[in-house]
Amino acid sequence: MNSPVEESVNPNGSTTGLGHVVGDSVDVSHGPILYLDDITVSFDGFKALNRLTITVDAGELRCVIGPNGAGKTTMMDVITGKTRPDEGTAFFGQTIDLTRLTEPQIAHAGIGRKFQKPTVFENHTVFENLELAMKADKRVFASIRARRTAEEIDSIVETMETIDLLPQADLAAGLLSHGQKQWLEIGMLLMQEPQLLLLDEPVAGMTDEETAKTAQLFKSLAGKRSIVVVEHDMEFISEIAATVTVLHEGAVLAEGSMDVVQSDERVIEVYLGR
Ligand SMILES: Nc1ncnc2c1ncn2[C@@H]1O[C@H](COP(=O)(O)OP(=O)(O)O)[C@@H](O)[C@H]1O
Numbered sequence: 001m002n003s004p005v006e007e008s009v010n011p012n013g014s015t016t017g018l019g020h021v022v023g024d025s026v027d028v029s030h031g032p033i034l035y036l037d038d039i040t041v042s043f044d045g046f047k048a049l050n051r052l053t054i055t056v057d058a059g060e061l062r063c064v065i066g067p068n069g070a071g072k073t074t075m076m077d078v079i080t081g082k083t084r085p086d087e088g089t090a091f092f093g094q095t096i097d098l099t100r101l102t103e104p105q106i107a108h109a110g111i112g113r114k115f116q117k118p119t120v121f122e123n124h125t126v127f128e129n130l131e132l133a134m135k136a137d138k139r140v141f142a143s144i145r146a147r148r149t150a151e152e153i154d155s156i157v158e159t160m161e162t163i164d165l166l167p168q169a170d171l172a173a174g175l176l177s178h179g180q181k182q183w184l185e186i187g188m189l190l191m192q193e194p195q196l197l198l199l200d201e202p203v204a205g206m207t208d209e210e211t212a213k214t215a216q217l218f219k220s221l222a223g224k225r226s227i228v229v230v231e232h233d234m235e236f237i238s239e240i241a242a243t244v245t246v247l248h249e250g251a252v253l254a255e256g257s258m259d260v261v262q263s264d265e266r267v268i269e270v271y272l273g274r
């Protein structure tokens, strides 16, 4: 019997949906892993993004902040192919033109996205959730390699250590706290080895302790992965960020270290308040 995922395998052998990720295919030889230039997105004449230009280097942990409606989520929609820009350039590494790819192709190329609400499989254990995330990648080989390899188990255990859920390996995901579910979902993304991770408000609804642990998690990933985080929690951002980009009315208002951005008059005016 064919599983739904097997049915989604297209003729050239790659999978769609969660996608098979070929992480090392992205060319970052010149530094940037993400390059958006002059991106404009209009909704009925309203410019959600208005000539947005932003560059993220390989291995960077970039924070994006800005008032509601600034265009943060729309920016992520453009990067992941959910929304097509009216104008502008969007490149993943040197060679991959994001404006020419579909959503599954972009996931396949190595961009992983986490939405705000956790979407783990509640009736499956932590281990199984991570295994499923990995298998979504490799199900094309399921018939010839039905059993888990030692290498696969190692990689699941390593991820459980990274997200600090090793003691909960055999616990049903539905029994985890909200914060732990968020970590599990980050772990599920990591199993697919994306080169660029996009996270929209990952600490929303977390306790202070969970937020602090998430900051540690992101810092531990810095350098190994390129990460773009949209967040409102300024304490969290100051904990993790090297460079902060402030969006306002669909464009970059300010960019720099937390100190520089926090003391920028325009940023104080539109976002931080007096
Ligand atoms: N599909 C859409 N149709 C119409 N307007 C939209 C759509 N998506 C976003 N917008 C508008 O674009 C602006 C930017 O939205 P968004 O990117 O969600 O901002 P943020 O994530 O920074 O709060 C908002 O004014 C929003 O109402």
Ligand SMILES: [Mg+2]
Pocket (backbone or CB within 6 Å): 072, 073, 074
């Ligand atoms: Mg948003």
